[in-house]
Amino acid sequence: MVARPAEQRAISLNLVKSHVMHQTMQYGSASSGTKLENRNCRLCQAPLKTTFIDLGMSPLCESFLTAAQLDHMEPYFPLHVLVCGNCFLVQLREYVKPEHIFTEYAYFSSYSTSWVEHARQYCLMIKDRLGLGSESHVFEIASNDGYLLQHFLPLNIRVTGIEPAANVAEAARRKNVPTLVEFFGLELAKRLISEGCRADLIVGNNVLAQVPDLNDFTAGMAHLLTLNGVITLEFPHLERLIAENQFDTIYHEHFSYFSLISVDRLARRHGLKLFDVEQLSTHGGSLRVYLSRTDAAHAVLPSVNSLLDYEREIGFEDINSYSRFAAKVHHTKRDLLSFLIAFKERGAKLCGYGAPGKGNTLLNYCGIGTDFLEFTVDRNPYKHGRYTPGMHIPIYPVSAVDEIRPDYLLILPWNLKNEIVGQMRHVGEWGCKMIIPIPSVEVIDPRDFAL
Numbered sequence: 001m002v003a004r005p006a007e008q009r010a011i012s013l014n015l016v017k018s019h020v021m022h023q024t025m026q027y028g029s030a031s032s033g034t035k036l037e038n039r040n041c042r043l044c045q046a047p048l049k050t051t052f053i054d055l056g057m058s059p060l061c062e063s064f065l066t067a068a069q070l071d072h073m074e075p076y077f078p079l080h081v082l083v084c085g086n087c088f089l090v091q092l093r094e095y096v097k098p099e100h101i102f103t104e105y106a107y108f109s110s111y112s113t114s115w116v117e118h119a120r121q122y123c124l125m126i127k128d129r130l131g132l133g134s135e136s137h138v139f140e141i142a143s144n145d146g147y148l149l150q151h152f153l154p155l156n157i158r159v160t161g162i163e164p165a166a167n168v169a170e171a172a173r174r175k176n177v178p179t180l181v182e183f184f185g186l187e188l189a190k191r192l193i194s195e196g197c198r199a200d201l202i203v204g205n206n207v208l209a210q211v212p213d214l215n216d217f218t219a220g221m222a223h224l225l226t227l228n229g230v231i232t233l234e235f236p237h238l239e240r241l242i243a244e245n246q247f248d249t250i251y252h253e254h255f256s257y258f259s260l261i262s263v264d265r266l267a268r269r270h271g272l273k274l275f276d277v278e279q280l281s282t283h284g285g286s287l288r289v290y291l292s293r294t295d296a297a298h299a300v301l302p303s304v305n306s307l308l309d310y311e312r313e314i315g316f317e318d319i320n321s322y323s324r325f326a327a328k329v330h331h332t333k334r335d336l337l338s339f340l341i342a343f344k345e346r347g348a349k350l351c352g353y354g355a356p357g358k359g360n361t362l363l364n365y366c367g368i369g370t371d372f373l374e375f376t377v378d379r380n381p382y383k384h385g386r387y388t389p390g391m392h393i394p395i396y397p398v399s400a401v402d403e404i405r406p407d408y409l410l411i412l413p414w415n416l417k418n419e420i421v422g423q424m425r426h427v428g429e430w431g432c433k434m435i436i437p438i439p440s441v442e443v444i445d446p447r448d449f450a451l
């Protein structure tokens with residue numbers, strides 16, 4: 001008996017609400033040990049003192065609301081990002097326990113066709129590079145709906161997905177991808193080993209940012225590896241976040257924001273070495289790092305030191321260089337609002353395209369509600385009929401754009417800009433233009449946009 005998504009979501013929101021009460025108690029006392037711990041770096045435990053960016057108070061960006069929930073109290077948490085003066089990890093304090101965020105998740109990776117294709121190409125590449133075969137065992141942590149591991153099945157490679165959100169794990173099982181509904185850490189790694197499992201490859205795409213206990217997580221990966229086993233992790237690169245002004249990728253579900261310098265320090269703490277790194281265009285600019293045990297046969301490639309050197313050159317080991325980011329973010333907010341206000345004053349009809357998590361940081365921080373956007377649309381049917389957290393913008397199927405024929409579409413998943421322009425180019429037929437908010441506000445005519 002599987003609960004319907006709406007029921008599951010309601011359960012999850014109740015958990016968040018009860019957790020808010022718990023948090024108040026937990027952090028209410030100045031003498032509480034938990035409070036002190038929460039004020040320290042999650043990688044090296046040094047006290048956190050320097051602000052990277054403070055985006056104010058915001059609801060959980062994946063807590064899409066039903067119509068009935070609009071009448072209820074909605075929990076808001078600080079979106080205040082700090083940087084550690086010791087190891088330079090950029091991070092949010094843990095305001096919300098991950099089990100309240102990730103046990104029910106509205107994001108299904110397979111809704112992005114370009115992301116599924118990225119995963120397919122990775123699987124073919126890594127199979128050849130590591131010589132994986134029918135004896136190999138590949139694990140993916142945060143395997144979502146099986147968007148990646150499914151590509152190993154026709155190659156006869158054994159796979160295990162690990163995914164704490166039961167609803168997306170169920171979608172993976174329907175694709176014949178064996179999936180454990182669990183959080184990953186040292187305890188699970190030990191249990192898997194006691195069951196006779198070892199990992200020739202551990203894949204973690206866009207999961208590292210969501211890990212509250214980085215040391216336990218990395219210790220678990222190191223423990224599960226075979227002698228020459230490899231870990232590949234993909235995560236948005238902090239350098240891109242700063243250079244491209246991607247402040248909307250900051251949300252409560254993302255506890256940490258990584259440079260190669262911080263990942264290198266994390267790896268060394270757990271007997272791992274960074275032996276290769278690639279720069280990818282995904283999610284606004286990501287790194288794919290390759291890790292192995294320090295005593296493994298993998299030689300460290302020049303790519304590693306050259307990127308570490310570059311990060312030092314741009315000041316990633318200088319605490320003062322981090323404080324410049326905030327002014328850029330403040331400027332973008334004023335700019336985007338100026339555009340939207342000017343369009344509304346002219347009587348234009350505006351709506352959003354997409355309802356991604358990042359969109360909710362942008363909308364809440366800038367205060368963009370239904371006074372600007374009549375509605376937004378999304379390809380994910382799970383979100384249809386729901387409302388964005390905080391700003392309460394209704395979410396419709398994509399076909400609503402053709403019915404309402406707006407003058408402007410605000411593209412919230414700007415990282416999928418090319419894919420969206422390709423799919424939605426026809427809106428140009430009635431003169432509709434697209435607003436791309438990040439890195440700086442840009443208005444494009446989809447008919448003229450070369451893909």
Ligand SMILES: [Zn+2]
Pocket residue numbers: 041042043044045046084085086087088089
């Ligand atoms: Zn630190």
